[in-house]
Amino acid sequence: MSKKSVVIVESPAKSKTINKILGSGYMVVSSMGHIMDLPKSRMGVDVKNNFEPEYIVIPSRRKYLAKLKKETKNKDVIYLAADPDREGEAISWHLKNQLGRKKEVFRVTFDEITESAVKRAFDNPHAINMNLVNAQQTRRVLDRIVGYSISPLLWRKVTRGLSAGRVQSIAVRIIVNRENEIRKFIQQEYWEIEALLRKEEGERRSFTAKLDKINGVNPEIKSEEEAVRITEDIKKNKFVVSNIKEGTKKKSPLPPYTTSKMQQDAFNKLHFPVQKTMRIAQQLYEGVELYNKESIGLITYMRTDSVRVSNDAQKAAREYILNEYGEKYYPAKPNVYRSKKGAQEAHECIRPTIPLRNPDSIKKFLNADQFKLYELIWKRFLSSQMSQALYAVTTVEIGAGIYLFKASGTTVVFDGFTVLYTEADNHKDEERRKDDWKIPLLKVREELVLMKLLPSRHFTKPPARYSDATLVKALEEEGIGRPSTYAPIISTVVARHYVKRIKGYLHPTELGEIINNLLVTHFPTIMDIGFTAKMERELDDIEDGKIDRLDVLKSFYGSFIHNVDEAKTHMKSIKREGVKTDKICELCGKPMIIKWGRRGKFLSCSDFPKCKFAKSITTGIKCPNPGCEGELIERRSTRGTFYGCTKYPNCKYTTRSLPKEDDKSESEKPPELNNG
DNA sequence: CAGTGAGCGAGCTTCCGCTTGACTT
Numbered sequence: 162m163s164k165k166s167v168v169i170v171e172s173p174a175k176s177k178t179i180n181k182i183l184g185s186g187y188m189v190v191s192s193m194g195h196i197m198d199l200p201k202s203r204m205g206v207d208v209k210n211n212f213e214p215e216y217i218v219i220p221s222r223r224k225y226l227a228k229l230k231k232e233t234k235n236k237d238v239i240y241l242a243a244d245p246d247r248e249g250e251a252i253s254w255h256l257k258n259q260l261g262r263k264k265e266v267f268r269v270t271f272d273e274i275t276e277s278a279v280k281r282a283f284d285n286p287h288a289i290n291m292n293l294v295n296a297q298q299t300r301r302v303l304d305r306i307v308g309y310s311i312s313p314l315l316w317r318k319v320t321r322g323l324s325a326g327r328v329q330s331i332a333v334r335i336i337v338n339r340e341n342e343i344r345k346f347i348q349q350e351y352w353e354i355e356a357l358l359r360k361e362e363g364e365r366r367s368f369t370a371k372l373d374k375i376n377g378v379n380p381e382i383k384s385e386e387e388a389v390r391i392t393e394d395i396k397k398n399k400f401v402v403s404n405i406k407e408g409t410k411k412k413s414p415l416p417p418y419t420t421s422k423m424q425q426d427a428f429n430k431l432h433f434p435v436q437k438t439m440r441i442a443q444q445l446y447e448g449v450e451l452y453n454k455e456s457i458g459l460i461t462y463m464r465t466d467s468v469r470v471s472n473d474a475q476k477a478a479r480e481y482i483l484n485e486y487g488e489k490y491y492p493a494k495p496n497v498y499r500s501k502k503g504a505q506e507a508h509e510c511i512r513p514t515i516p517l518r519n520p521d522s523i524k525k526f527l528n529a530d531q532f533k534l535y536e537l538i539w540k541r542f543l544s545s546q547m548s549q550a551l552y553a554v555t556t557v558e559i560g561a562g563i564y565l566f567k568a569s570g571t572t573v574v575f576d577g578f579t580v581l582y583t584e585a586d587n588h589k590d591e592e593r594r595k596d597d598w599k600i601p602l603l604k605v606r607e608e609l610v611l612m613k614l615l616p617s618r619h620f621t622k623p624p625a626r627y628s629d630a631t632l633v634k635a636l637e638e639e640g641i642g643r644p645s646t647y648a649p650i651i652s653t654v655v656a657r658h659y660v661k662r663i664k665g666y667l668h669p670t671e672l673g674e675i676i677n678n679l680l681v682t683h684f685p686t687i688m689d690i691g692f693t694a695k696m697e698r699e700l701d702d703i704e705d706g707k708i709d710r711l712d713v714l715k716s717f718y719g720s721f722i723h724n725v726d727e728a729k730t731h732m733k734s735i736k737r738e739g740v741k742t743d744k745i746c747e748l749c750g751k752p753m754i755i756k757w758g759r760r761g762k763f764l765s766c767s768d769f770p771k772c773k774f775a776k777s778i779t780t781g782i783k784c785p786n787p788g789c790e791g792e793l794i795e796r797r798s799t800r801g802t803f804y805g806c807t808k809y810p811n812c813k814y815t816t817r818s819l820p821k822e823d824d825k826s827e828s829e830k831p832p833e834l835n836n837g
Numbered sequence: 838c839a840g841t842g843a844g845c846g847a848g849c850t851t852c853c854g855c856t857t858g859a860c861t862t
Binding site: 172191194225249309312315316320327328443642757758761765777796805 | 840843844849850851854855858
């Protein structure tokens with residue numbers, strides 16, 4: 162290299178690694194993500210002029226850009242090594258425009274940061290792919306038009322500060338839809354009947370079998386009377402083993418973590434909200450001081466949708482398994498996993514940088530949360546390279562006249578990867594414990610002793626509300642949002658007061674439901690849950706050069722702007738009409754309505770502005786302060802929502818979460834799925 | 838910790854997706 166070269170990557174952590182690979186002939190610096198974007202204070206899209214975006218240097222990045230300018234000043238060649246996707250291509254394009262005058266500028270892309278891949282990339286430098294840039298700009302412009310057209314409409318129709326967008330509005334819709342399903346749900350009573358059986362009189366151990374068929378069809382027992390009648394009838398019969406099935410079941414380890422899977426698992430097992438998981442993962446990624454003061458990155462990059470594993474890491478994991486667990490846990494061939502379709506393979510899965518570094522060996526250098534998350538990541542990764550688990554499954558069918566009972570037992574033959582990692586699910590654990598009851602050795606046609614019949618009453622359960630974890634899962638399945646945005650999406654809808662987190666579950670607020678209804682009515686296309694998937698397909702076509710970005714934007718905008726115009730005149734003005742209540746104005750006797758102001762919702766006289774009477778909405782829950790006659794009321798501070806006493810400042814009681822109100826708790830209780 | 842809203846009309850709120858900030862509570 163006779164010429165002086167500079168390489169620009171996205172993140173500082175990456176620049177270190179790449180510098181090591183390339184050696185001193187190159188200087189590697191980082192852009193810290195995007196350096197240019199549309200202006201914050203205006204639309205920044207010239208709709209009449211080919212949807213030309215007005216990209217400006219992001220004000221907060223001016224410093225970095227100035228630094229980059231210095232660093233590239235006396236270099237002849239710039240290599241743009243941002244991630245190999247459309248966002249990375251756009252970053253490269255912007256960097257070229259800002260820094261590339263009178264220089265040779267090349268784009269280099271690699272799918273993993275290993276010596277061979279990086280060197281191969283530098284042997285094949287290429288030009289910036291404008292198809293990718295165009296796809297990014299289409300995405301950006303579309304999101305801006307949607308967000309910056311609908312949000313101001315909501316300011317006009319409802320209240321200041323509201324927002325809408327391709328992603329956040331769908332997140333709210335998913336949550337509202339679930340709430341409606343829960344409301345519609347009608348509880349059904351059903352009964353199950355179990356038989357407690359013994360092989361023979363005097364035998365100590367008994368086992369249970371469940372009523373599975375009556376006359377060959379599934380039993381549907383809806384009432385206690387029916388259950389009693391059937392139980393009485395069953396008693397008249399002899400219990401005889403009619404069939405025994407012995408089999409084995411294999412269970413494969415799960416792939417290593419992507420961002421969304423890590424967020425879900427940390428939520429279920431550690432009860433971390435996704436924001437917390439990302440914050441701690443960032444700490445592990447940036448590095449923790451170990452033995453010598455040097456700070457060492459403990460995990461790979463935490464924003465990824467790939468399950469790819471570098472060869473070195475895979476080899477290291479396999480060696481560790483062989484040494485620590487032995488050959489039985491060591492698969493003959495390495496386990497291979499496929500990322501979901503369209504994943505960005507430049508990043509690896511989330512894994513320990515050095516598999517040898519087991520959690521206990523570094524425990525004293527980590528705080529409690531860091532340790533817990535590292536342990537989870539380490540175990541999930543190591544287990545992903547271990548052998549399958551093997552179970553023996555026995556199913557016994559027992560006839561009693563027209564009644565057929567079934568008992569099944571599972572025993573672990575070989576624990577395999579589960580020695581390190583199992584999925585969290587309390588209910589399943591209970592089930593398993595039941596299943597693990599050993600069924601004694603039985604023969605077909607053998608008669609059993611009935612100890613007891615156990616009818617039990619059950620109710621069908623409504624679907625559970627979303628948690629952070631299940632919402633991220635749902636969004637990912639619909640292709641909505643990216644690893645870098647899952648956590649911010651939840652923060653946004655909570656910050657807008659569309660959604661409220663109660664005991665780990667996401668409940669829509671009245672405001673959230675109102676906004677959702679307005680948007681579904683007036684923007685059915687945007688509010689279609691499949692909208693993003695459709696957009697992604699079109700962006701793919703732009704990337705492949707099959708269609709022009711203008712065709713995509715024009716056809717989208719044509720109907721969208723029509724919806725905006727229609728909504729301007731026809732969307733219900735909550736600001737004027739409010740939401741009806743059965744309360745009466747204390748001043749003029751007219752009905753009171755709910756409106757939303759900068760401090761949240763409040764009661765207003767429907768005759769405003771003639772009658773200016775207004776009133777706060779209290780929770781109806783008495784202040785728990787002894788002797789205080791006040792009620793609790795929702796307040797907003799800069800640090801979020803809390804509940805205070807109406808008698809403030811005489812009573813200074815505050816709380817973050819509402820104390821239970823006895824007669825109301827039944828319907829307000831979150832479904833008892835995994836208790837978060 | 839009183840006051841929220843309409844309208845007059847100043848100026849403000851807002852999107853999604855890349856990254857890591859450190860002008861003192």
